Amino acid sequence: MKKVAIIAQTKEGQLSDASKQLISYLSSFKPESIFIVALGEVKFSSIAASSSVDVVHLSDGLWCDTATVQPLVSALDGYSVFGIKSIQVDNLLSLLASISSNEFVSGIQQLQYVSGSYSINKSIFSGKASLSLKTQTASYFSFNRNFDFSGNAEFAEQPIKSSSTLTPGSASKSTIKSLKPITGSIPLPDASLVVGAGRGLKDPGNWTIVEDLAKALGAATACSKPVSDLNWRPHHEHVGQTGVKISPNLYIACGISGAIQHLAGVNGSRVVVVINNDPEAPFFKHADYGIVGDVNDILPRLTKKLQSH
Template sequence: MKKVVIIAQTKEGQLSDTSIQLISFLSSFTPESILLVAIGEVKFASLPASKSVDVITLSEGLWTDSSAITPLVKAVEGYAVFGIKSIQVDNLVSLLAASSSQEMISGVQQLSYAAGKYTINKSIFSGKASLTLTTESATYFSLNRNFDFSGNAVYGEQSISSVSALPVASGSNASILALKPITGSIPLPDAALVVGAGRGLKDPGNWTIVEDFAKALGAATACSKPVSDLNWRPHHEHVGQTGVKISPNLYIACGISGAIQHLAGVNGSRIVVVINNDPEAPFFKHADYGIVGDVNDILPRLTKKLQSH
């Protein structure tokens, strides 16, 4: 592995834990150089790396067209580009790949590198199967949020050789019409923890127990398609084959039977916990852990336990 670019996720100037893990993981392949790309100012309190890291900070602009992204396309030329799945990272990586007419591989679950080739494992057919492939040509990769870094981390002292700012290209047609930051709930595609619920809640008025549990756990909320069809919950929370597809570290399904359409949206989850009062519910066959019981009884008890710690 010669040169590596990492599209970093940041929040309030801090690198996310997954970005730090990605730096460590890719450092284990001893690349010649590492280039970190971050939007806005980044505070480097502790940056794990086995080699020095160059940093490009993107000015706060709208990186959504080819003219705006031209300087970055040139800056990463000749590098392999990696990022952990999120709305922002996926948009940027896919735009870089398209702008440079290069192949992009998304949904990567496992990755290794040897003799100039990448060996990749990813899910296909809505998670019903997995694919292992070897490539020399792909240079853009989006890794699943539940990518397994265990056993691959190499930690060293922080060593940042240079930091440069990359402005939006002059003459760009991009402009900022409005800034509407997401507040409150955690966006489903970016969530590491998700609590989903279905018609087992029996009434939309019972949804507060799901929200209380999710808040205590620090999780995002999701729902099955029948729930969104009944207007119990907004459509953007619908997880499934025709809704949002997620890959959190933990997915807790409450009162969801486990229809194949719903499983197609959640089978990228690392750990699945099912709570259902029907011991024959299909979802139990796909769960790592199961609780047989009424969600309207179990969730408040779990919430109380979480709040007491």
């Protein structure tokens, strides 16, 4: 990899931990230059990386505006561009790839780079099959959220060589009228631990046992579709075919039957634990660990155990 560009997420002006891991992982290929496209505010002045770094800052919400991102296409010419899969990142990468008539490969689970070509493994058909492909032409890539970036060398902090901000182009057709970040909870697509609950909880008032377990673990909360349709939980927590796709290291599914539409959003999880009082619940077939029992009994016991450690 000669020139590497990275779509990086920021939080309160700092690089997210996942973005730092991605930069460190790609630095281990010793690229001659690194170009960061930072989504969100930039308050950092150096980055741990193998070589000098240029940064361009793209304001929140403008990643879907063709006229605004247009100048990035020429700036990224000759770069291999990487991000970590999320709706926002995949949207931007596919937009850039289509403007530049390049290929985009999303959801990489394994990657090898040998003599100018990439060998890639990824899952397809909602995890029902895996695909191996070799490409010399693709320039835009997103890694699956649970890609293992660990085990790479630590790099010294490099001062940022140049920093600029991409503002909406005059031809821009989009105007951000307001942006209200959801605060106080871990965003689901970024979460490495998720506790999800379904109709088995019976009543929105029973969600305290789910929230207590999530808090004890430092996890995000999720739900099945009927739960958000019933307004028991907000719609941004709904995971599945028609909701958010998650790929945490651990997903604990509580009182969820395991319908195929729900599985389509969670089968990127590394380890799945299912808690259900019906031993025949379909979800058990897709679980790494299963607990047959009542959520009202099991969840408080798990929380208590975690709190005592």
